[in-house]
Amino acid sequence: MKSLDQLAKIKESMQEVLKVRQGEPSANWKAHIMVCGGQGCISSNCRDVVDAIKESIAKNGLEEKTKIVLTGCMGPCDMGPVMIIYPDGTFYRRVKPKDAAAIIEEHVMKGNPVTRLLYRAPGAKEPTQRVHDIDLFKKQKKIVLRNTIYIDPLSIEDYISRDGYAALGKAVTQMKPEEVVAEVKKSGLRGRGGAGFPTGMKWQFTAAAEGSPKYVACNGDEGDPGAFMDRSVLEGDPHSVIEGMAICGYAIGAEQGYVYVRAEYPLAIERLEAAINRAREFGLLGKNIFSSGFNFDIEIRIGAGAFVCGEETALLTSIEGKRGEPRPRPPFPAQSGVWGKPTVLNNVETWANVAPIILNGADWFASIGTEKSKGTKVFALAGRINNTGIVEVPMGTTLREIVFEIGGGIPRKKEFKAVQTGGPSGGCIPAEHLDTPVDYDSLGALGAIMGSGGMIVMDDTTCMVDIAKFFLDFVVDESCGKCSPCRIGTKRMYEIIDRITKGEGREGDIELLQELAVTIKNTALCGLGQTAPNPVLSTIRYFRNEYEEHIKEHKCAAKICELKE
Amino acid sequence: MVACECKCEEPGKDELSKQLELIIDEYRGKSSGLIQVLTKAQELIGYLPKWALISIAKGLGVSLQEVYGVVTFYAFFSLIPRGRHKISVCAGTACYVKGTNMVIKTIREALGIKPGQTTPDSRYTLEIVRCIGACGLAPAMIIDGKDVHGRLEAEQIPEILEQYA
Ligand SMILES: Cc1cc2nc3c(=O)[nH]c(=O)nc-3n(C[C@H](O)[C@H](O)[C@H](O)COP(=O)(O)O)c2cc1C
Ligand code: FES
Numbered sequence: 001m002k003s004l005d006q007l008a009k010i011k012e013s014m015q016e017v018l019k020v021r022q023g024e025p026s027a028n029w030k031a032h033i034m035v036c037g038g039q040g041c042i043s044s045n046c047r048d049v050v051d052a053i054k055e056s057i058a059k060n061g062l063e064e065k066t067k068i069v070l071t072g073c074m075g076p077c078d079m080g081p082v083m084i085i086y087p088d089g090t091f092y093r094r095v096k097p098k099d100a101a102a103i104i105e106e107h108v109m110k111g112n113p114v115t116r117l118l119y120r121a122p123g124a125k126e127p128t129q130r131v132h133d134i135d136l137f138k139k140q141k142k143i144v145l146r147n148t149i150y151i152d153p154l155s156i157e158d159y160i161s162r163d164g165y166a167a168l169g170k171a172v173t174q175m176k177p178e179e180v181v182a183e184v185k186k187s188g189l190r191g192r193g194g195a196g197f198p199t200g201m202k203w204q205f206t207a208a209a210e211g212s213p214k215y216v217a218c219n220g221d222e223g224d225p226g227a228f229m230d231r232s233v234l235e236g237d238p239h240s241v242i243e244g245m246a247i248c249g250y251a252i253g254a255e256q257g258y259v260y261v262r263a264e265y266p267l268a269i270e271r272l273e274a275a276i277n278r279a280r281e282f283g284l285l286g287k288n289i290f291s292s293g294f295n296f297d298i299e300i301r302i303g304a305g306a307f308v309c310g311e312e313t314a315l316l317t318s319i320e321g322k323r324g325e326p327r328p329r330p331p332f333p334a335q336s337g338v339w340g341k342p343t344v345l346n347n348v349e350t351w352a353n354v355a356p357i358i359l360n361g362a363d364w365f366a367s368i369g370t371e372k373s374k375g376t377k378v379f380a381l382a383g384r385i386n387n388t389g390i391v392e393v394p395m396g397t398t399l400r401e402i403v404f405e406i407g408g409g410i411p412r413k414k415e416f417k418a419v420q421t422g423g424p425s426g427g428c429i430p431a432e433h434l435d436t437p438v439d440y441d442s443l444g445a446l447g448a449i450m451g452s453g454g455m456i457v458m459d460d461t462t463c464m465v466d467i468a469k470f471f472l473d474f475v476v477d478e479s480c481g482k483c484s485p486c487r488i489g490t491k492r493m494y495e496i497i498d499r500i501t502k503g504e505g506r507e508g509d510i511e512l513l514q515e516l517a518v519t520i521k522n523t524a525l526c527g528l529g530q531t532a533p534n535p536v537l538s539t540i541r542y543f544r545n546e547y548e549e550h551i552k553e554h555k556c557a558a559k560i561c562e563l564k565e
Numbered sequence: 566m567v568a569c570e571c572k573c574e575e576p577g578k579d580e581l582s583k584q585l586e587l588i589i590d591e592y593r594g595k596s597s598g599l600i601q602v603l604t605k606a607q608e609l610i611g612y613l614p615k616w617a618l619i620s621i622a623k624g625l626g627v628s629l630q631e632v633y634g635v636v637t638f639y640a641f642f643s644l645i646p647r648g649r650h651k652i653s654v655c656a657g658t659a660c661y662v663k664g665t666n667m668v669i670k671t672i673r674e675a676l677g678i679k680p681g682q683t684t685p686d687s688r689y690t691l692e693i694v695r696c697i698g699a700c701g702l703a704p705a706m707i708i709d710g711k712d713v714h715g716r717l718e719a720e721q722i723p724e725i726l727e728q729y730a
Contacts, residue, residue: 040701043713077701225657225696263604263641264697266711304600304639307695321599322631323638382659382700389701420658454700456658470661474695480638 001283002291004169007160014161017067021086021150030065031108034149035083038073038232039267040389045097046070046081052100060104069158072148072236076136077389079119084131084149091131092117122386122408136387139406141368141394143376144352148236153271156278159239165284167355171247172292175358180251181207184354186362188374193219193310193347194425194452195527196373196440199354202344205334207252209342214254216245217319217338217345220261220268221303223310224423225474227454229378230348232390234261234268237352238275242298244354246285248344249296257298258319258338263305273300307424307478311526312345314480325480326526347452349378369395373439373450381407383456384414393438400434403457414459418542422451424471424478425531427538428464447538449531463558464543465550469497471535479528486529489520493536503563505551510540581610585617589624596627599635603642612643640694648683648690650729652708657696659703664717668704669693671722689726 001007020029035041035050050068057066074082079093085103090113092103102114118127119134128134131149142148151158159165171180185200206214218241222230234241245257261269276298279285287295301319308314309324316337318324337343353375357365366374373395379402382388386408393402399419403409410416418428427448429436436442440450458467472494481487493516496509517533524530540547549555554563588605592598602625606617613636622629636642652672656665669680672691676684683690699705702715714725 039699039713040715043699043702043705043715077699080701222698223695226659226700227696228698228700231698264694264707302600302604304604304641305694306639318600319597321597321601321635323634325638380700382703383662388659388703423658454658456662456700458662462662467662470658478695 001165001169001289004166004173004290007165007169010157010160011163011166014157017158018161019087023087023089025087028065029067029087030062031067032086033066033068033083033103033108034071034074034086035068036072036074036081037070037153038077038080038235038390039228040073040077041080041082042267044080046095048097049081049083049095049100052097053103056100056104060109062104062108066104066108069152071151072153073232073390074149075145075390076387078387089130089132091119091129091134093119136391136406136408139401140392141376142392143356143365143368144233144240144349144378145236145390145392146356147240148232151237153236153238154274154278156239156275156282156284159237163359164239164355165243167358168243168246168250168284169290171358172250172290172294177207177251177253180247180358183362184251184357187357187365188362188369188372189350189353189357189365190373190440191347192349192353192377192452194422194449196450199346199350202334202346203248203252205332206342206344209335211335211340211342212253213256213341214252215338215341215343216248216252216254216257217316217333217343218245218257218259218351219310219312219315219345219347220259220265221310221315222262222265222348222452223307224452224454226382226420226423226456227380227452229380229390229453231265231268233348233352233378234265235271238268238272239279240352240355241272241348242275242279242285244346244351245298246289246296247354247358248346248351250294252342252344254344255295255297257296258301259298260301260303260309260315260319262303269300269302276300306480307474308480308526308528311528313526316343316345325482326528328525349453370437370439372441377438377450377453379453379455381455381457383420384410384459384461385457386411395439396437398435398437399429402438402455403434407457410457410459414461416457417460417462418458418464420448420456420458420467420535421454422449422531422534423454424474425449425527425534426451427534428458428467428542429538430542447534447541449534461558461560463501463556463560464539464546465497465501465556466558466560468536468539469494469501472497472532475528475532479532483523483525483529485520485523486525486532489516489524490529490532492516493520493533497536500547500550501556501561501563503550503554503561503565505547507551509551510544510547514540578616582616582620584609585620586624589621593624594626596625599625599627599632600639603632603636607642612646614644646683646687648687650688650709651690651692652706652726653692653694653697653710654680654706655695655697655699655704656693657700657703659696659700660705663703665704667719668706668717668722671719672726675723675726689729
């Protein structure tokens with residue numbers, strides 16, 4: 001890419017496509033059929049649906065007038081396979097290959113929507129046709145996932161049509177590196193990987209650090225078991241991550257980036273690889289980007305199944321091809337990262353926020369969210385909730401809105417019991433705190449954490465002692481073994497909880513767990529150990545009665561634990 | 566992790582060994598490529614036999630001990646041969662809340678193996694993984710690292726397994 005003009009020309013050539021997908025009727029296109037190609041819908045066989053639709057398109061001679069696109073994850077995984085038809089924006093769910101003929105011959109050709117495939121809100125008599133009128137979508141605000149329902153993730157032209165790479169062009173041709181850092185700082189963006197560290201500060205430290213070359217790295221390890229936001233970004237809009245990283249490269253003076261993706265995500269790796277290659281072909285990665293003299297390229301590194309590798313120092317060691325064991329900080333990666341050089345490491349979702357901030361300005365971003373947590377957050381809703389899937393909401397949205405209004409509440413008229421955030425480092429939040437606005441500080445105050453965005457909803461079929469045991473089992477399994485508080489301490493905690501769930505709990509076990517928890521939190525080497533006791537502490541805090549019931553009465557109300565009489 | 570004790574020669578080892586050298590070529594002398602090479606080698610051979618680890622150590626210029634250290638650190642690598650089909654049952658939080666235990670129990674009953682084991686006819690290996698990113702379809706499992714089966718119910722599981730010969 002030589003200039004902003006050249007980029008603008010590509011965008012111009014895509015105007016017609018863009019318009020259709022924004023809902024404007026077009027003389028050239030009858031319909032763009034956007035079929036969700038996220039993991040959920042692929043597992044629900046959306047590819048067969050695509051084949052059937054293609055067949056019907058051919059049969060009716062509509063090849064020139066319709067376009068069928070496999071997008072990234074649209075969000076409502078439980079309703080899959082889902083699709084949106086533009087320009088009218090009709091949303092169809094649970095589509096089967098046999099529905100293809102009706103979709104083409106009734107809807108596309110005659111303009112009559114196929115009523116049986118429309119979404120019906122719980123309790124509503126009439127279905128809702130347009131995607132933008134459905135509560136689940138309407139209540140969301142999309143910055144990170146700004147493109148996922150509109151583009152083919154494999155098409156760089158689609159990305160460019162929605163202002164893709166315009167922020168990179170603006171940064172390298174019109175801004176000084178310091179100005180880019182200042183803009184990100186001013187936006188108030190905080191890391192989405194869990195800890196919430198201010199992103200602009202991290203960039204500033206790295207830019208100022210001694211040592212060269214410098215590196216940019218992306219944390220796509222997504223270790224929280226029960227979370228799949230980063231996957232949906234990498235699969236649905238890989239260019240948004242590439243662009244964010246390139247902007248940072250310019251801002252801190254780095255020419256090489258690494259994306260670390262877990263091996264369990266083959267589709268994310270494939271799409272990202274394709275996107276990187278395409279960006280190189282377009283000169284958006286490589287040498288002399290936008291004729292500015294700025295060079296930048298990205299390599300993919302694959303994680304091989306170790307939770308601790310999500311921790312920053314472990315991840316950076318793993319990039320070097322070694323055992324991913326964490327090391328004490330300081331020095332922080334900003335001073336000593338990959339190959340001992342200054343490195344910015346940010347989470348996938350953090351990266352996807354960067355381009356919109358540069359393009360629309362820090363003030364725009366800072367106007368969204370709460371005082372100390374700006375912008376939006378993507379959550380993966382799972383467990384005992386109706387609308388499982390991916391949602392993006394402004395910071396400060398309450399848990400109740402997320403679980404009940406967007407998430408559609410608890411299936412089978414069951415009672416909400418708790419929502420777990422932050423995975424093995426987080427905690428369980430009970431019903432009495434459902435009106436808490438979601439931001440870094442208020443979740444922390446409840447003994448949970450924002451975490452990377454996994455939200456697992458539990459009802460009365462879940463035993464909280466068993467859940468605490470589940471997370472301890474996970475941590476014992478994943479502890480790298482380097483420091484003894486984590487290696488031995490979590491194992492002792494596990495043994496105590498295991499005893500309790502078998503009906504062999506003793507008086508004083510709860511206190512013993514708390515004591516161990518505090519010691520481990522204070523003495524473990526890395527974040528894994530320091531946060532490992534959180535699920536136990538938070539369940540004791542809010543569900544102490546369940547522990548006592550197990551210990552004293554040998555009873556498990558949820559009937560999960562098999563206790564000895 | 567246990568190493569294969571048998572002295573049997575791998576069938577087609579010469580051919581595999583040649584292909585392995587091609588994989589190594591891309592990273593020759595570069596220790597940073599270790600995880601990439603191991604991943605590709607396992608893809609090629611199905612597991613990581615000792616001879617392959619020796620070639621990789623030589624090719625990348627790292628000690629065999631270091632290679633072994635990396636292989637045993639990451640759950641993804643296996644030192645023993647596995648079945649033709651790898652059944653990975655998700656034990657992430659979402660799946661656990663929705664019935665991982667049921668899935669494992671059903672598979673154990675159908676195949677007579679515990680997680681970590683391979684059926685005597687080498688058809689299936691059963692393992693537990695932590696979240697495959699299909700939490701929206703919990704409980705889920707993934708077969709051969711690519712086919713995700715979600716919203717599992719006990720009755721359908723034997724039928725799904727049957728599809729993998
Ligand atoms: C045990 C452990 C696991 C972690 N796993 C992840 C992860 O899977 N993804 C992630 O982005 N950050 C993870 N983190 C946080 C990273 O260490 C780091 O803070 C983050 O990647 C920085 O990016 P951010 O500032 O954009 O959030 C983990 C931390 C710990 C202690
Ligand atoms: S928890 Fe099973 S797929 Fe995520």
